[in-house]
Amino acid sequence: MSIRPLTLAIALTFAAGLPGCTREAPPADSAPTAAAPAGDTTADAVPAPAEIAAKVAAYAEVPLTADLSHLSEGDRQAIDYLLQAGRIVDALFRRQVYGDLDGLLSTIDDPATRRFVEINYGPWDILDDHRPFVAGVGPRPPGARFYPADMTKEEFAAADLPGKDSPYTIIARDEAGALVVVPYHVEFADELHQVAALLLKAADVASDPKFADYLRLRADALLSGDYQPSDMAWMDMKDSPIDVVIGPIESYQDQLYGLKTAFEAFVLVKDIEWSARLQRFAQHLPALQRGLPVEDRYKAEMPGTDADLNAYFALYYGGDANAGAKTIAINLPNDEEVQLAKGSRRLQLENTMRAKFDTILVPIADALIDPSQRGRITFDAFFENVMFHEVAHGLGIKNTLDGRGTVREALTDLTASYEEGKADILGLYMIGALGGMGELDADKLDDNYVTFLAGIFRSVRFGAGSAHGQANMVAFNFLHERGAFARNAASGTWRVDFAKMREAVDALSAKILTLQGDGDYEAARAFRDQYGKVPAALQADLDALAAREIPVDIVLRQD
Ligand SMILES: [Zn+2]
Structure with missing residues (x-):
């Protein structure tokens, strides 16, 4: 059995080229371009003032603050x-x-x-x-x-x-x-x-x-x-506590x-505590890789433990970063020569994520999650799901078992969708495994499952056409088919069955890792086609969200 070195730094560099978890975090929150009336192509046909006022209101205004008390003068x-x-x-x-x-x-x-x-x-x-x-x-x-x-x-x-x-x-x-x-x-x-x-x-x-x-x-x-x-x-x-x-x-x-x-x-203050936690979790990556719920030959590669993934509070967004939708993560540098020499760094922007959680995810959950489980929609769970998604890019398999090359080469245009889907589902697997090791509060694990479900609703509410959108729908339909959650037809809300969710997460993890390791394009496409569509009941629920005027993004108060 060959052990192929696989460092998380490389995995993160790889992730940098993928839709879904890089700078296109904004499109996940974006309004549909189809909102423009069909045939409206003349340059002078501009929206009426009332429509513009509604577009302004669709950006929830939030302050950008951070605790600076621990910093030196x-x-x-x-x-x-x-x-x-x-x-x-x-x-x-x-x-x-x-x-x-x-x-x-x-x-x-x-x-x-x-x-x-x-x-x-x-x-x-x-x-x-x-x-x-x-x-x-x-x-x-x-x-x-x-x-x-x-x-x-x-x-x-x-x-x-x-x-x-x-x-x-x-x-x-x-x-x-x-x-x-x-x-x-x-x-x-x-x-x-x-x-x-x-x-x-x-x-x-x-x-x-x-x-x-x-x-x-x-x-x-x-x-x-x-x-x-x-x-x-x-x-x-x-090690700097501040960054720019x-x-x-x-x-x-x-x-x-x-x-x-x-x-x-971007002017940034590092979240020292979360960054230290991430480093500790990274130590467990080899054990987490060995524990993946898939046949041994699909988990023979060894993940590295040198992640450069950290959490920050943003104090300022200026210029391009502040135009339109606000990113919740930065993946840099873009210079490929620097990436090869030094790897790349991912910065998760915690307070911006919190603002989107409060103004967008919570109202969506209030509409679509069963009232008995709404208390499980928490920012900690949301933040963990995003962070473990990033770490989970480093788990799994990068080269196909037939020795012919990389998963990326074999799956071509499906690569991004599978890689994002893998990171989502292995992120949940990691949370369960770390809970089992006593590294995470086991009582709160179910929060991650409910918050994950609400996160899917948020991601696909304007459509599931992107690579990550398709990955979201594959996960949704696969987990749903196995009873991981069910819809109450009377209320139009969704409820997680935690025991079935855990089993279904393992089953989907095995399925995705196997398709990646086999590098079987036709099988991967058939699976995506079978599970990648928005079902009618969910589409009706998403359509009903429109009446609630939930913000599409945020605008920062930072003067
Ligand atoms: Zn990702």
């Missing part, structure tokens, strides 16, 4: 500098992606429309496929302001310009009209000098020397456009080529 001072830097980055992002947003706001009288422009950092509704909501603005340019508005794809392809594909340059025109490459550190020199100076000030007072190293290298990066040394230093930093993610990071705003990165900032 220096770290608190550093946070102050980092917040100032974050606000500059926020303004830079407005200019980068929209241009003169204040000028646009000054032309709008309706307060709800103004507020909606602020939430979206522009006149296009991010949760509704960028549908324009201000008359006369027209559709969003796919290339935002990263490229000249009149540039064609042919012109870009033909241009022989060093740096044109760089994530850290814009494409502009010179006085003669020819395309030129302008680095961010030139285009945004004023703002970036201010941000760099604040990072250096923070470095001088922060308690952790490695964090200070990172801040100094990040300041250099903002002024040089060479981000790799600072990404390396960020991965070398393990700042710079041009994700490329989703560039819908033309997906090349250019948008500026954003």
Whole structure:
């Protein structure tokens, strides 16, 4: 039997490329794009003011707070500098992606429309496929302001310009009209000098020397456009009680080529206690792998114990991070050379998760979970389910048993759906196993099952088309078929049968691990097709949720 090394760091890097548990956490909470009336394609057909007011109300407003009392004076001072830097980055992002947003706001009288422009950092509704909501603005340019508005794809392809594909340059025109490459550190020199100076000030007072190293290298990066040394230093930093993610990071705003990165900032305080718990759980990964409820040959790989997974309280979201839906997790760096050298880090944002739990999950559970079990909908269970989902990506099998290659290569387009489904179900398995080891409070395990069920309702309420949505439905239908929960037809609520749930979790774990290990694409597709659809009774319940006006996402009060 060959033991193949499998580190959690690699598993997390792998997860970074998957839908469902990375930055598309927002779509799970997003309103359907189908909300736009069919045939509504003219640029000037914008929603009526009442509809815009309803869209604003669909973002629950929550404060962003964290306990700083345990921090040193220096770290608190550093946070102050980092917040100032974050606000500059926020303004830079407005200019980068929209241009003169204040000028646009000054032309709008309706307060709800103004507020909606602020939430979206522009006149296009991010949760509704960028549908324009201000008359006369027209559709969003796919290339935002990263490229000249009149540039064609042919012109870009033909241009022989060093740096044109760089994530850290814009494409502009010179006085003669020819395309030129302008680095961010030139285009945004004023703002970036201010941000760099604040990072250096923070470095001088922060308690952790490695964090200070990172801040100094990040300041250099903002002024040089060479981000790799600072990404390396960020991965070398393990113990700082505070953190900041700042710079041009994700490329989703560039819908033309997906090349250019948008500026954003997160200012973060580490949850030391949860991070320590996670490290302790990681020690049990080899035992958890051996205990998987599947034949031995499907659990022969050995998981590593070097997870870089931590919990944080967010103090500030700026720029790209604050536009539209709010992410509950960060997976970085994106630089694949740094990932290969140092792995990657996942940051779960606990207070943002709590806000979504309170404003979205609890109202859904109030509608769809049997009243006798609503007391089992708890934030601790929700948070554990998410955290163990992440850890569970490191369990299981990465290479097919026939020795021909990876599960990813064998399952191709089904890979993400199976990997997310595996992480969900093995997360529940881990919770049960850790409860059995005395590592988790056994009395509360049933909370995790009920909260998991409510979490499925939340994830699929706008549709189950994404990889993780399909995985959710496979789990739902498979567990339901085995009696793990049942619907009360009179009340339209759902109730978990805990004994059957435990058995069904083991059965689904075995099924998914076996399909992955066999690498049998046809069997995997047949199983997905059999179980991946939203059943009519559940669809009716989800439709009934619409009348309750449950928020679709949150907007942060952080001034
Ligand atoms: Zn995942």
